Amino acid sequence: MGLSGLQGQDLATRGQQGISCEYPRLTPVPLAPYASWDHSSVFGSLNPPTWHHTPNSSCGVIVSSLTGAAGTPQEKPQVTQDSGPRSMGLMGRHTAGQPRVTLLPTPNGSGLSQEFESHWPEIPERSPCVAGVIPVIYYSVLLGLGLPVSLLTAVALARLATRTRKPSYYYLLALTASDIITQVVIVFAGFLLQGAVLARQVPQAVVRTANILEFAANHASVWIAILLTVDRYSALCHPLHHRASSSPGRTRRAIAAVLSAALLTGIPFYWWLDVWRDADPPSTMDEVLKWAHCLTVYFIPCGVFLVTNSAIIHRLRRTSQPRVGKSTAILLGVTTLFTLLWAPRVSVMLYHMYVAPVHRDWRVHLALDVANMVAMLNTAVNFGLYCFVSKTFRATVRQVIHDAYLPCTLASQPKGMAVKLVMEPSGLPKGAEV
Numbered sequence: 001m002g003l004s005g006l007q008g009q010d011l012a013t014r015g016q017q018g019i020s021c022e023y024p025r026l027t028p029v030p031l032a033p034y035a036s037w038d039h040s041s042v043f044g045s046l047n048p049p050t051w052h053h054t055p056n057s058s059c060g061v062i063v064s065s066l067t068g069a070a071g072t073p074q075e076k077p078q079v080t081q082d083s084g085p086r087s088m089g090l091m092g093r094h095t096a097g098q099p100r101v102t103l104l105p106t107p108n109g110s111g112l113s114q115e116f117e118s119h120w121p122e123i124p125e126r127s128p129c130v131a132g133v134i135p136v137i138y139y140s141v142l143l144g145l146g147l148p149v150s151l152l153t154a155v156a157l158a159r160l161a162t163r164t165r166k167p168s169y170y171y172l173l174a175l176t177a178s179d180i181i182t183q184v185v186i187v188f189a190g191f192l193l194q195g196a197v198l199a200r201q202v203p204q205a206v207v208r209t210a211n212i213l214e215f216a217a218n219h220a221s222v223w224i225a226i227l228l229t230v231d232r233y234s235a236l237c238h239p240l241h242h243r244a245s246s247s248p249g250r251t252r253r254a255i256a257a258v259l260s261a262a263l264l265t266g267i268p269f270y271w272w273l274d275v276w277r278d279a280d281p282p283s284t285m286d287e288v289l290k291w292a293h294c295l296t297v298y299f300i301p302c303g304v305f306l307v308t309n310s311a312i313i314h315r316l317r318r319t320s321q322p323r324v325g326k327s328t329a330i331l332l333g334v335t336t337l338f339t340l341l342w343a344p345r346v347s348v349m350l351y352h353m354y355v356a357p358v359h360r361d362w363r364v365h366l367a368l369d370v371a372n373m374v375a376m377l378n379t380a381v382n383f384g385l386y387c388f389v390s391k392t393f394r395a396t397v398r399q400v401i402h403d404a405y406l407p408c409t410l411a412s413q414p415k416g417m418a419v420k421l422v423m424e425p426s427g428l429p430k431g432a433e434v
Contacts (some may be wrong), residue, residue: 006172013411044107046131049139059064068140071115086412089118094200099384115123115258117428127274130362130365130366131366131369131370132368134383135172135191135372135373136191136192137367137385138373139187139191139192139373139376140192142183142187142376142377142379142380143183143187144186145182145193145380146183146187146379146380147184148322149181149380149383150176150179150180150183150380150383151381152383152397152401153176153182153383153386153397154173154176154177154180156393156396156397156398157169157172157173157176157393158173158401159396159399159400160393160396161248161394165248167231167246167248167251168232168326168327168330169227170248170251170252170255171227171228171251172220172222172228172254172386174220174224174227174255174259175221175224175228175260175334175382176382178220178221178224178293178382179221179378179379179382180218181213181217181220182214182218182221182376182379183376183379183380185210185214185217186214186218187218187376187379187412188374190209190214191211191372191376194207194210207274208270208271209270210272210273211266211269211270212263212266212267212271213266213271214266214269215266215272215293216262216263216265216266217262219261219262219265219266219296220258220259220262220263221379222298222301222338223258223261223301224258225301225305225334225335225338226304226305227255227258228331228334229305229309229331229335230304230308231246231251232312232328232331233308233311233312234307234328235327236312236315236316236328237311237312237315246396248391252258252265259425265296268289268292269289269293271285272289273286273289282353287353290350290353293349294349294350295345295417297346298342298343299346301338302339303315305335305338305339309331309335312328312331312332316328326389326390326392329389330332330385330386330389330390333385333389334382334385337378337381337382337385338378341374341375341377342375343368343379344367344370344371344374344375345368345371345372345374345375347371348367348371349368351364352364352368394420
């Protein structure tokens with residue numbers, strides 16, 4: 001029971017009615033100095049609050065005179081406590097000789113004193129997780145389906161890159177590898193292992209080291225998509241220069257440079273603060289890191305996508321046969337999906353910094369959970385896009401599945417039938433584009 005309900009008017013009324021303050025197990029002491037609550041015991045334990053004597057308290061104390069006019073001792077009043085929270089009172093005979101009860105004046109009887117308010121502890125309320133177990137189920141399904149699909153995509157693209165030696169297949173292969181790293185580091189190690197299984201009870205050094213890998217995987221995935229965009233722009237808008245300068249060796253060196261830069265730019269995010277535990281206002285370092293994250297993974301890449309894709313579409317409209325090729329269609333699909341799926345996370349991140357923090361507002365907490373789930377969906381949707389656009393990719397995937405299924409089939413077939421199955425060639429369908 002706190003002191004917020006004790007107002008001056010209420011105390012005066014209770015004094016006139018012969019009722020003392022509401023403190024449990026309080027025995028009136030003759031001419032005792034003022035008393036107040038021990039603030040340290042209000043929160044954190046269920047033990048009764050202790051008492052100490054301080055001057056200038058904002059709560060008055062009942063003082064009863066235990067001596068009469070002639071100095072003879074009178075009957076000491078008793079303090080009783082009924083079952084109700086406000087049933088404390090003085091028991092005695094209602095006679096003329098009853099001890100007089102006087103309410104001492106207080107400096108400010110209408111509210112708490114400044115001294116009391118300055119020591120009152122402010123306990124921040126943590127926003128509840130409204131989503132419950134839905135993110136755990138979602139990330140488990142995403143990892144269980146997305147990781148095998150991404151591995152299958154990587155094998156198919158590796159075969160196409162080796163067979164055709166086209167730069168676009170190398171970029172798509174590197175993009176898929178970055179998505180696999182993102183699924184393992186962020187979805188599995190970050191959301192499932194650290195968040196759900198270990199309940200964020202992880203050493204701080206381990207969490208900060210994992211932050212470097214998580215942001216490095218994000219940067220690598222986005223910047224490789226920029227390389228793919230620039231390659232398609234060069235192939236369509238400057239075809240002669242592209243044919244003279246493009247080669248598998250230069251493509252691999254560009255990918256290696258981007259991966260190295262992504263790892264280096266992930267190091268400053270070692271000091272990234274967890275938004276779920278960021279109860280204080282953002283510091284300068286925190287604002288710099290969050291703005292750097294939004295710029296490097298969204299605003300700058302989306303600006304490059306907008307400029308290059310607009311130039312590609314304008315170039316196609318000017319040609320006599322405005323036909324979008326498979327590589328260009330895949331490029332437009334990949335960049336559009338990224339822009340749409342990552343927009344909620346960036347918006348909630350900025351809202352968290354300048355409007356309402358995730359730590360205090362459950363609606364922002366829920367919005368960030370949903371935004372993270374939508375953003376991580378970007379690591380698993382490219383397989384469907386490739387299958388929908390490219391017949392060559394679909395044929396290569398069927399070939400990979402057939403080659404993986406063939407050893408099991410050979411082990412279960414008779415020896416003659418196995419030889420016949422091995423002699424039958426498997427390859428791309430007739431008329432398929434490479």
